[in-house]
Amino acid sequence: MSIEDEIRYDTEISNTITKFMVWSAALDSGKEGLFQLFEDIIFNKDSHGKVSRNIIKALLNSEKQENWELVEKLLLAAQRQEGLRQTILEALDETSIGALQYMIKVLIDNKLTRFSSVVRAIDTWTGLGWDSEKETTVRNIIELASGYFTKPETIATGVKSKNNNEVYMALWVQGVLDVEKTVPYLHELLEKGSVEKKSLALKFAGETNDPYIEMPLYFKALEDENLQVLAFAVPRMNALLEANTKSKFYIENTDYPNFFDKVYNLAQSITEKEKTFEGKVFSWLNVKFERDTLYAAAINLVGDNNERLEAVLQHFEGFSINLREKLTRNLLGSFYSYSYYSNQNNQTKSEPTEFQRNFALRILKDRGESLVASAVNVLKDLSLTEEELTVFQELFKRKNSNLKKNLTAILIKQEDQKVVNFVDQTIEKGDLEQRMSMLNLMLQASEK
Template structure:
């Protein structure tokens, strides 16, 4: 729990820092870097400026080379860089050259922010840093060790000689697949011209024959091909390179191209200006061709430019495969904060268009076109219930899975702490209490645990004691035991039945309440017995 709270607090701190950076001016940013990095404040301040305007904004394992100068997303990445790099450098009052030497000796996840700092030093014509990086790449430095920071610094800088060094390092990798992978994993962060040079290098040297290169290209362009598709990927990469070098051709493809052409064109345009690419993509959401609509939706999603108002349009799309992209923004536990017009009723309407089983019918690419099962969508309804009454679930319970019903009951439990349950809600709770899935029934018992049962509800509980689930029976008996006066009557009723499970429950109920049960006879054998001493 403490780790979870720490993570939440850190996320809140980073969000606040991103807001500050997004609205800051150069004076404030200089003050921040003076505070965080007093030993190389100027270089850090220029790195921060580059993160806000020049470097790609995407983060994470599936990041792409998207840029949107001045957008809030750049501020989020800058805030993360500022925080993580400060965590690494704060304990070492050393200059930038010292960190360049020792970055490879740090855990890679800690040193990842240093590469951009070194890239800025190269742009500032710091020959000492460049010399250390060059010697590190050539294994000539007596202390420094190779790491991700080296190709990251070389490629993210604006120095052509640094790009040439990175290219040579890649070609010299030979059978060192690990080194090749490290280099390719930093190419998406490269300067735009360095990125173009690497695409040319890949095609010229046929580097797609290496698995690390193929995987990297997949990540850069949002693909999922494998080694059996090298010829196809080579053609797509050449097409993407053409669009990067000729943005006007890319815009033409957006207007008139096929689904594949549209996708690659929008993707490459987003590497220059994701906001402009998103504007073009949004106009295609009503295109007649579902493949072009899917291309637009995929690019909007990949660039993090999918706005709340786009989601209802996707959910209502004639092709249910596009609606799945919007529906996945919600799961049974929570809705993402940008779900906008994605409402309870909209999801119900989408679910009505789906079948019982999930299907896959490829659209645009082989891996796209998944259609969820109806239950998968209905299970997400608890996240969008909002202020609606709990009984809004009633028409949809039969289509929900046990997990979805359990989530709905957990939501009801939270509501119960705020106000008492009304009669229709209690009726629905009794329905869920009778669910054949033990986990659902047990969750319903937890909700009912604080209720005083009405006579008709007691009848439901007595019948349920025919079941053998130990946890369910224990909860039901405790529920009956809340009414000490009625417990003996209910126990007598249970003991008078012919069902063994119910008679056992009757004895357990008396033991739970400490009530007398002398001379109680079984309807089957009628032996005289006493269940309590004395």
């Protein structure tokens, strides 16, 4: 199929998502008749061709202004077609810098910031994080971008501004031009800036989605005990640690010395469990600090170090349910179960380690169903000592029928004398609920 037919029938055939790059290169090389084909499709003059996302991307990815002007005309002709306007603006995520700069000026000159698709698009490009915002703010943001693109020599001054909008957009334009050049600015803001400027630097770093830019800043932020700064650093830091748990990239990494100790000691030193910060850096931005996220980061840095694991486990019962579940998944592996029902389908054949056995007995008393179900999954085929079985006694006080059913199933598999002793002790010391459970246990045992 010729390149002309690929373009003409793009809405009817399955072109690859990167095909627009080939078309852009062909446009820039001046392939005869190609610009005319695009123009005819844009103005609905071609008998078959229809405007598609790939066609818009090809024009915007080009380095020639005449191609951008076609998209400009399409955008201005969109009028009430919000969907078309959104498609055009979304395509600017994968565009040439020249086209982005040109289209930003089009938005300003034609006062298009009043449209919701424009507001969403600018938010997507910049990562500012607004759901909806006043037109004056949106216009201010985009005018700042245009100004820095036009005069990139003013970026350094913009980064030092007291106005957070100016600082952020100076960083953003520099990031578009060359993201590596934002790194010195970010470190300076984190080291010498106010709490607001430190938070802004961390916010921007997260939007780069470049771990080699982000993590050195987050690591440095751990030295700052201000909860607002940590609220901007810790969630994304933990997400990077989580993503690299299996590779152990950050564990014992010499670029981040004593990483576990830094995180763990900081978590211990902070008394507040959580704190929400509203309207920080930008009026629409809210962030939340949660101490458990620091502990989650510590868990991700444990690796094979048993001393670190023991240190974290000291706080286990005080963790949130989500964090207890995360740690249990890590420690029990294939024995982890989301519910009692899942246990019926879990055909784990491996023998639990001594540590897993002891940990299961510990979490058996937890109130989280997945944790208790996981403990049951570890213990269900084991021969338990009489001392270990004493853990079960308190649990028979609970009204949870699923729990008691699973505990009874484990008990029935034990040696007869252990069961007799367990029943005698529970009846002697237990309440009515426990005694009724023992009656049920004896009935089931007699049917065995």
